[in-house]
Amino acid sequence: MFRKSSLSCRFLLALISLAIALPAAFAQSATPAPTVYIKAGHLFDATSDRLRDNMVLVVEGERIAKVAPAAQIAIPAGAEVVDLSQAWVLPGLIDCHTHLEGRADKYDPINEVKFTPFQGGFNGVVNAAKTLQAGFTSVRDVGSQPFFAVDLRRAIDEGFIPGPRVVASGPPISITGGHGDMNGFAPGVENMMYPAERDFSLADGPEAVRHQVREQIKYGVDVIKLHATGGVLSQGDKPGAEQLTYEEMKMAVDEAHRTGRKVAAHAHGTQGIKDAVRAGVDSIEHGSLIDQEGIDLMKAHGTYLDADIYNDDYILGKAVEFGLPKEMVDKEKTVGRLQRENFAKAVAAGVKIAFGTDAGVYPHGDNAKQFHYMVKFGMTPAGAIRAATSSAADLIDRAGDVGTLEAGKYADLVAVTANPLDHVEVLEHVAFVMKGGKVYKDETGAAKAAK
Numbered sequence: 001m002f003r004k005s006s007l008s009c010r011f012l013l014a015l016i017s018l019a020i021a022l023p024a025a026f027a028q029s030a031t032p033a034p035t036v037y038i039k040a041g042h043l044f045d046a047t048s049d050r051l052r053d054n055m056v057l058v059v060e061g062e063r064i065a066k067v068a069p070a071a072q073i074a075i076p077a078g079a080e081v082v083d084l085s086q087a088w089v090l091p092g093l094i095d096c097h098t099h100l101e102g103r104a105d106k107y108d109p110i111n112e113v114k115f116t117p118f119q120g121g122f123n124g125v126v127n128a129a130k131t132l133q134a135g136f137t138s139v140r141d142v143g144s145q146p147f148f149a150v151d152l153r154r155a156i157d158e159g160f161i162p163g164p165r166v167v168a169s170g171p172p173i174s175i176t177g178g179h180g181d182m183n184g185f186a187p188g189v190e191n192m193m194y195p196a197e198r199d200f201s202l203a204d205g206p207e208a209v210r211h212q213v214r215e216q217i218k219y220g221v222d223v224i225k226l227h228a229t230g231g232v233l234s235q236g237d238k239p240g241a242e243q244l245t246y247e248e249m250k251m252a253v254d255e256a257h258r259t260g261r262k263v264a265a266h267a268h269g270t271q272g273i274k275d276a277v278r279a280g281v282d283s284i285e286h287g288s289l290i291d292q293e294g295i296d297l298m299k300a301h302g303t304y305l306d307a308d309i310y311n312d313d314y315i316l317g318k319a320v321e322f323g324l325p326k327e328m329v330d331k332e333k334t335v336g337r338l339q340r341e342n343f344a345k346a347v348a349a350g351v352k353i354a355f356g357t358d359a360g361v362y363p364h365g366d367n368a369k370q371f372h373y374m375v376k377f378g379m380t381p382a383g384a385i386r387a388a389t390s391s392a393a394d395l396i397d398r399a400g401d402v403g404t405l406e407a408g409k410y411a412d413l414v415a416v417t418a419n420p421l422d423h424v425e426v427l428e429h430v431a432f433v434m435k436g437g438k439v440y441k442d443e444t445g446a447a448k449a450a451k
């Protein structure tokens, strides 16, 4: 109808934009953004590796207006104060590798043909809330059914359900028979809500990859996820084997970057990592079997390593009970050990590190358990925290909004009751969570005490 009558179409559009613009304008004039003063006893703002004592953050509405020493800020009588003067305050944490649709107690591949997409939706509501309560105020979701993560991002941004800010991918783009395909079932078995040629996932050849990238962008993804190599939690493929070719990945990167989207490449295998980096991807996910040449290439290209070095313990401890086939357990045992050793080599070499955990493989909300391993395998506590704040924000392309506590950024912050630079594990129990100036968790009594 819109295409036939451009005049009435334009008129209608004008009416619609008026209807959208008016209530927003009225709302702004009726309620000026409230000002909140946050007293931070110890502040790690993630712009450096150091703590600063006795600071105040002035929050106006959703964003930080000012950060300064307490002595320089006069808090007006009767102003709203959040007293975290006994706590350590940090930026809201960011996990660059999550699957909010996933449940870590449902490993049996038969579930892929038993669950409808609605099950994923229910999971997402619960998992998003748990993630936020754990202090993760932003996540990148790197793989779900089409287009779960886009819908979740919208529902959270509208304030309809609580959750972290979501940078959404579509389903990972994979070769036929690859890590993203459903292998080991009879032909004709489908798990998607679309026919195979429309599932937005499988692609063979550069032109097919180009089409899938464009389709995903059409439906609102923020980032493109590729399967460069085989995987651990899949049947019939080898983690070390290259899957998408260099030419296919180069096509995906060119298409994505042209529209301002970044590309994350799942890559365990040595050659697949190198070809993904040469093709220009922005992050290597997992990176398990990387060698020295791969490390040198990542440094030269400025590619982030986003290695999930905690979940190995969970998978080997619990997954069999929850239906993980023996083939996947065996792969995990080999790949998980090498991944940690190679992570330490990459850290020592100075590769850029972002915090990503593969949440959904283990229970959502336990994301911060990975900090312990990042320090154990070579990072300083401050470095590990910056991987989950300022560096993560850079990787997910949100550095203008989140990742540090500075004027202009969203008031996304967490507080803990001990020094995380002494014991990074304290981040497993955040006591206070604020996102966009709104308090979502307060075990300190700081926000209540102020009222």
Ligand SMILES: [Zn+2]
Pocket: 097, 098, 099, 142, 143, 358
């Ligand atoms: Zn993953």
